[in-house]
Amino acid sequence: MHVESDGAFAIDIEQKLPPRQLMLFAFQHLLALTGIWIFPVLIGQALNLSTVEVGTIIQACFLTTGLVTILQSGRMLRLPVVQGPTAVFFVVLVAGAHSYGLGAAFGSMAVAGVIFALLSLPIRGWALLPRLAPFVSAPVVFGTLLVIIGGQLAGIGLPNWFDGDGSGGIGFISALTCAIVVLISIIFGGNTVVRRGALLIGIVVGSILHIFVAGIDLTPIRETPLLQIVQPAPFGLGVAWPLVGLMLLAYVQAGSEAMGMYSLLARWGGQSLSRGRIGRGLFGEFVGCAIGALFGGLGTTSYAENVGIIRVSGVGSRWVTMTAGICAIIVGLIPMFGILIASLPSTVLAAASTILFGIIAISGIQMMRDVVWDELNLMVAAVSFIVSLGCAALPAALFSGKDPIVQGLFTQPILVGIILLMVLQVVVNVLIRPCLERKANSAAQEMGDQTIQGTVE
Template sequence: MSQLHEENQVLQVGIEEKLSFGANLTYGFQHLLALTGIFLFPVLIGQAMKLEAGTIGYMIQACFLTTGLVTILQSGKMLKLPVVQGPTAAFFVAVLSAGTSVGLGTAFGSMAVAGVIFMLLTIPIRKFGLIGHVNRFISPPIVYGTLLIIIGAQLANIGLKNWFGSANEGINFAAAGVTVICVLVLMIVGGNTLLRRGALLWGIVIGTVFYSIFGTANFSAVGSAGWFSLPSIFPFGFGVSIPVVILMLLAFLQASAEAVGMYTLLTKWGGQKMDSERVNRGLFGEFLGCTIGAVFGGLGTTSYPENIGIVRVSGIGSRYVTMTAGVMAIILGLIPKVGLFIASLPGPVLSAASTVLFGIIAVSGIQMVSKVVWDELNLVVAGSSFIISLGTMYLPTELTSKLPLAVQSIVTQPMLVGVVLLIGLNTVVNIWIRPVMEQRSGGVKTNTEVPTEVA
């Protein structure tokens, strides 16, 4: 059987097909299990900034609301694809960096401003949307694949060192070890079941049970939390910083590149057309939802490769399933007990789960760039971007200390430097210089990369 024919057989249930209510709930729940960023990123930000459990719990609620809103927009009239969106590492890094330097109010205020700017760049009216027309500059696998490797390497500094906590190091490390072992075992032997798709979540559950038995887990605050609450507008205050807006624009740019790759893959599986107008509609919906989410205090989102993998493995491509997942996420976001329960989970357990997640992010990037033909030009683009970006973590303190705090948060972040270098170098080298070199060599075309697949 040819590869093309196999690709056309990916979806057993088409994008526009409707399932029963029970099936929508079941398959929608599968997608929610893969949204690990909702459980991990807000807690890690809260731990780094020493926020109270109630504040962290609210941020988790806001992330559920943002996820649900964007997912409904994408599955509905905006994109009409089975896309599930969740908090992304790009915004996690950006909010963590800005929050520690200028405060969460300025971080989320600047994110909202950046979201409005990107919405204006993707107005889905005829040919007004700009981003859809510059897709080839931001979406090649060499760009967002290398960027994921950079992000994974940057985040390596967060996970492992927090396995031990500040007290009871033995119990903390043991609980972290149990969590990682459970996650790895479920990922290896879980097959195409809920055990593998929710491996990180199940690992957190088992690690928390272990910690509760041998340690001192405390969930007393959950009992006093309410069952329903509406989100607040700019709950951490409001501020705007131009350097932080730039930081958030770069995070949106990274999310755009990843999202467009997922859009293209889904339309190919579903036998649908993906033109610049549809790309603009999808990105406009994403930016609209993220902007509203930022107003409520939620992290920006992008299309999760894990959810695309669920679509491929299950063959269920109905956008009504992912729309159901979005509705479920919004419901969870309106229940304070859910957010506070997640915020009360043992820190070493969540750090252990995040370590695995960050490794998956890096290896996903490796999987993407494995499709690239590594000639000298592509080595220049990826190699220099990779090493310079990671090198920014080691800039001399006497140099960075002279810069404004908001500027420091940009130039010392590998992800942000990486997205600029990768897009810039790939544009110059592969889009401008390569065609000239091919003409001079007698019109012999050199392939730079082949389509990316999700395992």
């Protein structure tokens, strides 16, 4: 069945472009994958990893991003979907690595990905996760969750502007330069590649200034081969079942966000989106994430920035996004590139992450503009927001002697927020709201009958 398009695409989903235009639009999509440039380095800083180890994660993230994007743009989903590392996997991975080690964190991510891939299999047109979408993908749920994510990650950005790498005042100056360049690029970049790549441009300018004044150690780059395939299980491999449970929550968030993007792109392209097709898309996403995790790659989800590029440019061709995925895999085969990113000044990356996390939070606020803010939705959002952020300030003595993963669960706002939002959404809006509406309609009907009867009398 064909669905009427709303005219968002000047270039249709199935339309191919000349090679030069294909590469230009594909490169534009890669610039928007901000998480792939920042999250691996932040993981390295949080876990005290070496430059080479961070470079390995960066390589694996590019490979994961490329694989999942190709599967989504290809036969699995056949939509122009671009996927990249997401904040929720970043938080869960760091928390799990502190408790069980990085190898167990990546292994648990792979196991959780396989579980969700099986749950999304479109057997006879029936898939579990697409049926759950109406319960977990409401704007009040994911809008609030994005605000919570921004709030939790705020402490990673600004505090690290100051002498984060022992370079003295130049660290702060390079961070400030990065931030100013990003803001100028966003404000004056228009609907061009300058605005889409604003964070990357800011990182490059800030890093050049820093390197020019303070220098950079090129030894790891010189000692790295030009081409090299990431080896499986670079940090070892293990499975911690409590951590698998946390990873499942992260996949719920990533999958639900992806389903929202599927629906939006399909509507713009005038295509039908059956549950079976959604199931194939989710299957491709989860399988790709599981494979990527085995090589040290972070789990992915669909990027709103890339959907924005498609909307502004009108280029909805899935061949463009498939090309972006191929380019990501090629970059993932060049270890020098990963080492170079891992060697960038930490203060510059802190400045870029400050803006990125702010954008994440404000995107949540934008998403909630469609919410009808009655008392029920206020309870879903308000309780989840304040309780989840408050968990980060719980006294350490409360968890004394408890399993580290229990402490990680109840002190991580993102994880607490996911659980609270989904539970309250189902209880309040799926169970309680219909009962209250039936009661109100019954009372209104009864009052109307009494009015009619009084008039007759």
